[in-house]
Amino acid sequence: MNTMLKIWIGIGLTCCLSYSCSKEDKLNYTLQNYDTFESGAIDDWIAKNLTDPYNIEVVYRYQRNMHDVNKNIAPADESKVVPQMEIVKNAFLEVYSKIGGETFIKTYTPKQFALFGSGDYDPDGSVKGGTADGGRRITLYGLNGLDITNPNAVLGNLQVVHHEFTHIINQNRIIPAEFEKVCVGDYYSNWNAQENTQQVARELGFITPYARKNVGEDFAETLSHLIVRGQLFYDDYAYRSGEEAYPKFKEKEAIVRDYMTQYFNIDVTQLQMEFQRVLEGQYNSDALTFGSAVNSNYIDALNWDIRSDWSLSKDISQKQQALLNPILDGLGNYVTKSIQFQFVSSTEATLYIEFGDDNNTWGASYDFTIAQQDDGTFKMALSETQGEDDSYSYANFSYIISDTQALIDYLESTSFTLDWDASITEVAPQDYLKYGVFKDVSDPNAKLLGPVILRTY
Amino acid sequence: MSCSKPQEVDEIFGTDPDTRIADTLTYVKNTLVDAPNGWKAYLTTEYSGGYGFYMQFAANDRLKMVADLTDQTASELKESTYRIREIMAATLSFDTYSYLTMLQDPSPDVYDGEAGKGMGSDVEFDYVKTSGDTLFFEGRKFYKPLMLVKATEAQQQTYISGKYLDQIEKNKAFLKENPLTSIVVDKMEAEITFNFPTKIVSIITADADGNFSSLSASFCNTVDGLEIIDGIEINKVKIIRFGWKDENTLAGFDTAGNEYPIKINTSSIVPYLVALGTRFSIITVPDVTTYNGWSTDFVARRTAAKAGIGRWSFGTGNFILHTIDFKFQVVNNRMSVVFNNTYGANNTNFVLTYNYTYTEENGKFKFSLSGTPGGNDGLIYDDVRFILQERINTDTFELGYFVNSETGEIMSQFKSIEHPDFYFTGLNN
Numbered sequence: 001m002n003t004m005l006k007i008w009i010g011i012g013l014t015c016c017l018s019y020s021c022s023k024e025d026k027l028n029y030t031l032q033n034y035d036t037f038e039s040g041a042i043d044d045w046i047a048k049n050l051t052d053p054y055n056i057e058v059v060y061r062y063q064r065n066m067h068d069v070n071k072n073i074a075p076a077d078e079s080k081v082v083p084q085m086e087i088v089k090n091a092f093l094e095v096y097s098k099i100g101g102e103t104f105i106k107t108y109t110p111k112q113f114a115l116f117g118s119g120d121y122d123p124d125g126s127v128k129g130g131t132a133d134g135g136r137r138i139t140l141y142g143l144n145g146l147d148i149t150n151p152n153a154v155l156g157n158l159q160v161v162h163h164e165f166t167h168i169i170n171q172n173r174i175i176p177a178e179f180e181k182v183c184v185g186d187y188y189s190n191w192n193a194q195e196n197t198q199q200v201a202r203e204l205g206f207i208t209p210y211a212r213k214n215v216g217e218d219f220a221e222t223l224s225h226l227i228v229r230g231q232l233f234y235d236d237y238a239y240r241s242g243e244e245a246y247p248k249f250k251e252k253e254a255i256v257r258d259y260m261t262q263y264f265n266i267d268v269t270q271l272q273m274e275f276q277r278v279l280e281g282q283y284n285s286d287a288l289t290f291g292s293a294v295n296s297n298y299i300d301a302l303n304w305d306i307r308s309d310w311s312l313s314k315d316i317s318q319k320q321q322a323l324l325n326p327i328l329d330g331l332g333n334y335v336t337k338s339i340q341f342q343f344v345s346s347t348e349a350t351l352y353i354e355f356g357d358d359n360n361t362w363g364a365s366y367d368f369t370i371a372q373q374d375d376g377t378f379k380m381a382l383s384e385t386q387g388e389d390d391s392y393s394y395a396n397f398s399y400i401i402s403d404t405q406a407l408i409d410y411l412e413s414t415s416f417t418l419d420w421d422a423s424i425t426e427v428a429p430q431d432y433l434k435y436g437v438f439k440d441v442s443d444p445n446a447k448l449l450g451p452v453i454l455r456t457y
Numbered sequence: 458m459s460c461s462k463p464q465e466v467d468e469i470f471g472t473d474p475d476t477r478i479a480d481t482l483t484y485v486k487n488t489l490v491d492a493p494n495g496w497k498a499y500l501t502t503e504y505s506g507g508y509g510f511y512m513q514f515a516a517n518d519r520l521k522m523v524a525d526l527t528d529q530t531a532s533e534l535k536e537s538t539y540r541i542r543e544i545m546a547a548t549l550s551f552d553t554y555s556y557l558t559m560l561q562d563p564s565p566d567v568y569d570g571e572a573g574k575g576m577g578s579d580v581e582f583d584y585v586k587t588s589g590d591t592l593f594f595e596g597r598k599f600y601k602p603l604m605l606v607k608a609t610e611a612q613q614q615t616y617i618s619g620k621y622l623d624q625i626e627k628n629k630a631f632l633k634e635n636p637l638t639s640i641v642v643d644k645m646e647a648e649i650t651f652n653f654p655t656k657i658v659s660i661i662t663a664d665a666d667g668n669f670s671s672l673s674a675s676f677c678n679t680v681d682g683l684e685i686i687d688g689i690e691i692n693k694v695k696i697i698r699f700g701w702k703d704e705n706t707l708a709g710f711d712t713a714g715n716e717y718p719i720k721i722n723t724s725s726i727v728p729y730l731v732a733l734g735t736r737f738s739i740i741t742v743p744d745v746t747t748y749n750g751w752s753t754d755f756v757a758r759r760t761a762a763k764a765g766i767g768r769w770s771f772g773t774g775n776f777i778l779h780t781i782d783f784k785f786q787v788v789n790n791r792m793s794v795v796f797n798n799t800y801g802a803n804n805t806n807f808v809l810t811y812n813y814t815y816t817e818e819n820g821k822f823k824f825s826l827s828g829t830p831g832g833n834d835g836l837i838y839d840d841v842r843f844i845l846q847e848r849i850n851t852d853t854f855e856l857g858y859f860v861n862s863e864t865g866e867i868m869s870q871f872k873s874i875e876h877p878d879f880y881f882t883g884l885n886n
Contacts, residue, residue: 037540037552038518061538061552062580064597072574072598074562077554078537117554121563121573144554144567 037061042081049089054106058085059114066114066139074118076143081115083148084140084157088113090282091154092161095227095274100266108168112137117144130160138164151285159228166220173263179255180215182248188212202241205248207234222252223260226268227275230288231433232454236298239455246457269429276424290436291418294343295372301342301352302436302450310451314421314435319446323407331355331364332399341450347371349380351411352391353404363391364400366408377415377441382408415441421449481547485584488592489514489541489549489605494613496592496605498522499677499686502560503577503599504570506656507675507686510557511608511616514539523621524556525678526568531622547584549594549603577601604686615680625678629653631707633865637722640709645692648726649709649719650867651676651683660689661727661736669727669735682707725867729857730820733869734787737885740869744779749861750870750882758843758879765840766798766809774801781844783871783883790815792824794849796841809834811845821874822854848879 039047042060050056059066062075096105110132119127119142132138140157147153180187186204188196191213201209211221226234238249260266279285286292293299306316306324328336337354344350344367351366367383386392394400420427421435433452440446470477489496495513502508509525520539524530537555542548551557559568560578570576579596582603586593590607608616615621632638632651639648648661659673674689682700689696696709696717709717727736742748747756763778770776782795796809811834813824826845830838838845852873859870859882866884873879 035542037538038516040517040519040538061540062550063552064581072561072563074558074564074567074575075551075553075580117558118562118564118567123573145564 114139132164162224232298300455301340301453364395365391500603501675507677509677636865640717739886740783740883742781742883755881761843
């Protein structure tokens with residue numbers, strides 16, 4: 001039998017110490033709360049995996065005082081408790097344990113998780129996924145809808161967990177003053193107001209409308225998005241928030257990274273990598289793959305200029321050399337200056353080559369459509385209507401097309417898988433998210449590799 | 458540590474509160490666990506009717522149940538946890554997900570409850586009292602009763618072998634086949650209508666002067682019939698359940714165990730013209746494309762009117778027709794046809810209303826439009842001509858009861874005399 005007597009003991013001690021010498025007569029009495037329950041298999045799992053190693057209590061049996069008492073919130077289905085807490089363990093506790101060290105996570109982890117089956121419905125019809133109280137307890141709602149075969153459902157609660165954890169470490173090492181200066185004057189306690197739309201918030205440099213609430217929420221949203229949504233999401237979101245907002249996003253990121261390194265000796269890139277390893281290794285998530293990044297249009301271009309320094313340390317396939325060398329060794333009498341495969345949208349791309357002489361530079365462009373097939377591979381085709389500027393006419397000059405035709409034919413006739421050059425289990429931190437590759441499905445030795453170029457101002 | 462000797466306590470009730478509450482907690486838990494054949498349980502809800510359960514409590518906080526919510530809940534035992542907690546009283550808490558908590562779930566996709574409120578039910582129930590073989594509890598938030606009655610061995614076997622569903626099907630089938638039933642209590646006839654989707658039973662009685670009165674109560678299915686959870690009073694007698702006498706005979710029972718056989722009728726004890734304006738005053742044509750008791754011509758005309766209304770908008774999404782209400786004010790012979798529409802992303806309501814006066818003779822109604830429709834009603838009037846100008850305004854209609862052959866529900870039907878191919882039904886509200 002577990003009993004919940006600790007709070008009573010605590011109060012009892014306080015009162016004895018403070019009032020033990022008062023003249024009033026004391027009643028020789030204590031009251032106990034007989035809130036007891038029988039533990040079962042789930043409790044054993046929690047004890048072994050969470051309470052013993054991390055001193056974490058999981059309240060999965062309904063307790064009204066763990067949620068807003070004015071709401072109606074359904075209890076958790078027993079069958080969802082272990083899967084949910086396994087997600088917390090794998091994609092939060094163990095991620096930090098590995099990167100920040102066991103002592104770090106055992107010291108700072110929230111000590112109580114409360115689980116509920118339904119969402120937390122607000123009068124306006126919105127549904128909350130999770131909340132946290134003063135860094136001690138994290139409450140997760142909507143457990144009964146959890147489907148661990150659906151990676152997106154797995155991601156759902158993790159952002160809340162990582163967000164709340166950030167508050168706890170902030171309570172131990174305060175947020176650097178320069179963080180607040182980035183968006184000073186734009187914080188807005190009434191963040192839930194209608195006028196604080198996502199658009200308004202992002203143009204001011206906030207990753208979510210909620211981040212505007214105060215500097216603490218902003219910091220927590222920044223770090224949790226960097227980890228859970230990933231670096232490419234963050235960079236793309238920053239870029240699409242506009243030229244004024246972009247540097248604010250990047251500055252906040254830099255301060256957050258610096259804070260984690262300086263105070264806790266944690267490299268945020270390592271956290272991102274470990275998080276991705278768990279998602280892909282244990283939950284079959286493709287949310288953070290190169291293919292998903294292309295589908296989400298996070299990436300500006302791949303640099304295919306294999307004459308550059310980057311290629312020295314890379315294994316460039318015979319195929320890529322055979323296709324690109326005729327282009328790179330000059331077009332007609334001109335020098336080839338660069339070649340990029342540029343992503344225009346999630347379904348369109350442009351092969352762009354710059355050429356010229358000492359005084360002039362011109363471009364040659366070929367527009368492609370790019371489409372993911374049902375089997376996950378990608379196929380490309382020259383677009384029926386090409387662009388109209390001069391580069392599209394130059395592209396068809398005979399001394400150019402004669403060198404590019406082989407590459408175009410290859411792109412059109414091949415099914416590719418889109419991957420990072422090194423898998424998440426093998427990649428070195430300095431190469432993480434840096435090299436994208438088109439792998440020929442029919443020939444394991446053939447691939448087109450290049451450094452990823454992101455959009456910036 | 459203290460400087461003065463603590464004062465001893467004078468215990469008015471003989472034992473201290475700790476011991477007394479511990480006694481109650483132990484009593485409730487032991488009673489639940491010790492019942493050899495488990496418990497039949499009934500509860501009512503705030504926003505719906507009653508629900509029936511069978512529960513088996515084990516000493517290790519585990520609980521098995523079936524319930525008459527869905528086919529699955531009636532046939533598959535679901536295991537979950539419970540505990541007896543000391544909150545304000547001894548509280549029975551269904552503290553992990555079970556069929557019972559489906560009624561409380563605020564997500565509409567779980568059991569079609571209201572968003573944020575569910576069916577208006579509870580997870581925690583305070584112990585109130587014991588009476589004979591029955592334990593009474595009350596929901597902590599919605600204050601609805603939960604009754605646990607000791608089951609017999611035969612009942613237990615039926616519940617846990619999946620045959621509860623068969624009994625529910627049997628109840629439904631009988632009452633669908635025989636939608637007009639009544640019982641007679643000391644010469645007073647009471648017509649009984651069980652609504653299975655809402656789990657509410659309504660009763661209509663006529664007194665010696667021909668005045669009708671109606672009552673309703675929550676009911677649920679049991680393996681022996683139907684339980685009227687709070688009972689329903691007919692002629693000063695409280696009917697508490699309906700039970701199967703044999704394969705084909707259902708009878709009502711009062712608190713003393715007296716029996717009131719069910720009569721199967723072919724027409725309502727309340728004449729239609731009496732019911733209209735007293736039992737119901739709105740006939741609602743549901744938001745569907747075809748329906749029980751609609752003629753092909755009505756289906757086509759309703760579709761045409763829907764398309765006509767759908768041509769219009771306020772620039773934020775076209776109007777979408779949903780239900781059509783025929784609202785009667787019998788006292789002054791008025792009737793309004795109300796087209797209920799929505800538009801836009803938030804499904805904002807938009808209503809078109811056309812007012813009529815009517816004359817009635819031998820159940821035949823003749824409607825005359827009052828004045829000329831103005832405003833939006835006037836603008837869109839031409840688009841509903843398929844139903845109004847070409848039929849309601851010009852024809853004579855016979856109104857009467859119509860029994861939905863799919864649900865057994867008693868509805869109203871409009872039949873045009875001049876156009877025998879034009880008839881339709883609606884729900885009585």
